[in-house]
Amino acid sequence: MTDSVKFNRACVIGVGLIGSSLAHAMRTAALVDEIIGVDRDADVIARAQKLGVIDKGETDLVKGVKGADLIIVSTPVGAIGAVAAELASAADDGALIIDVGSVKGVALDAAKAMPERVHFVPCHPVAGTEQSGPEAGFASLFHDRWCILTPAPRDDDAYKAAVDKAAALWSGVGAKVEIMTAEHHDLALAVTSHLPHLIAFTIVGAADDVESVAAGEIVKYSAGGFRDFTRIAASDPVMWRDVFLNNKEAVLEVLGRFSEELAVMQRAIRWGDGQALEDAFTRVRGLRKAIVEAGQESAAPNFGRDDKPR
Numbered sequence: 431m432t433d434s435v436k437f438n439r440a441c442v443i444g445v446g447l448i449g450s451s452l453a454h455a456m457r458t459a460a461l462v463d464e465i466i467g468v469d470r471d472a473d474v475i476a477r478a479q480k481l482g483v484i485d486k487g488e489t490d491l492v493k494g495v496k497g498a499d500l501i502i503v504s505t506p507v508g509a510i511g512a513v514a515a516e517l518a519s520a521a522d523d524g525a526l527i528i529d530v531g532s533v534k535g536v537a538l539d540a541a542k543a544m545p546e547r548v549h550f551v552p553c554h555p556v557a558g559t560e561q562s563g564p565e566a567g568f569a570s571l572f573h574d575r576w577c578i579l580t581p582a583p584r585d586d587d588a589y590k591a592a593v594d595k596a597a598a599l600w601s602g603v604g605a606k607v608e609i610m611t612a613e614h615h616d617l618a619l620a621v622t623s624h625l626p627h628l629i630a631f632t633i634v635g636a637a638d639d640v641e642s643v644a645a646g647e648i649v650k651y652s653a654g655g656f657r658d659f660t661r662i663a664a665s666d667p668v669m670w671r672d673v674f675l676n677n678k679e680a681v682l683e684v685l686g687r688f689s690e691e692l693a694v695m696q697r698a699i700r701w702g703d704g705q706a707l708e709d710a711f712t713r714v715r716g717l718r719k720a721i722v723e724a725g726q727e728s729a730a731p732n733f734g735r736d737d738k739p740r
């Protein structure tokens with residue numbers, strides 16, 4: 431395992447929340463000399479440059495990645511395949527390519543399709559917020575958070591070294607690194623991230639549909655639980671559209687189980703079965719305790735981080 435790592439030129443493709451956070455974090459940790467931003471939106475490039483997130487910017491990927499020894503694909507998941515296909519010929523020999531997508535099956539397919547001269551290591555930092563765009567990024571986003579790597583099945587030494595380098599990069603920005611298969615990642619994250627987002631989008635939508643409760647009342651009485659759901663439901667629609675389209679099977683599997691549990695609750699409420707409700711709530715309360723003890727809970731609303739712009 432490589433202990434420390436340093437890049438000459440990083441190219442961040444998709445300079446939004448995660449791309450700009452990684453740019454800030456790499457700069458803070460002195461892991462890179464120069465950062466080039468590539469985004470399909472020229473306005474994002476202009477804003478990122480003004481904020482000092484990137485040194486130079488480009489809307490043309492082929493020009494932007496020239497000379498980069500590190501390429502970070504931080505676009506929505508639905509764009510990873512097409513971006514990787516361009517990188518197959520545009521990236522310099524020996525370049526390390528990572529993505530940060532929330533679904534790993536699609537990134538693994540892209541990594542497998544890469545020529546051997548470049549090294550694509552799929553990554554997912556399990557850290558984020560409901561905000562998007564270059565203004566939302568901050569250097570400490572990845573501190574003490576997990577970053578999951580799902581490497582391609584390549585056993586040549588150059589690829590193994592690239593996986594080590596990717597791990598060292600994430601450690602260098604404060605993350606804890608874990609390696610697993612893309613399939614396992616996508617099922618685990620369907621449970622811990624994708625289904626919760628789907629539920630939040632649905633709950634907030636359902637509240638909006640209850641015509642006899644005025645919108646003003648929803649705002650007025652949103653002090654606790656519902657307010658937390660509205661934060662999650664404010665997440666980027668394009669990002670989440672792509673997550674659900676690209677992790678269809680795992681999400682449908684956990685959604686099926688959720689629906690069964692919900693039906694059990696519905697039945698207990700209908701029949702006044704207090705014991706069933708109490709037993710179910712007691713069982714899940716233990717999970718929250720375990721998460722807090724493992725230090726994985728975040729103190730909303732600003733995650734306890736001083737440098738997070740709000």
Ligand SMILES: NC(=O)c1ccc[n+]([C@@H]2O[C@H](COP(=O)([O-])OP(=O)(O)OC[C@H]3O[C@@H](n4cnc5c(N)ncnc54)[C@H](O)[C@@H]3O)[C@@H](O)[C@H]2O)c1
Nearest residue numbers: 444446447448469470505506507509531532558559562563
């Ligand atoms: N937001 C989170 O909490 C979070 C956490 C971990 C991982 N992720 C993953 O990180 C990735 C980026 O998410 P984000 O929240 O930073 O999104 P974002 O909307 O803040 O930024 C995405 C950027 O990508 C650009 N883009 C889109 N398609 C492009 C293309 N084909 N070529 C170049 N640029 C393109 C957009 O213009 C935008 O600036 C997603 O894959 C997401 O699943 C997000």
Ligand SMILES: O=C(O)C(=O)C[C@]1(C(=O)O)C=C[C@@H](O)C=C1
Nearest residue numbers: 532555556557558559560622623
């Ligand atoms: O805290 C939040 O706002 C998040 O939604 C972050 C979160 C998550 O579900 O935990 C969202 C998507 C990612 O792929 C990783 C992290």
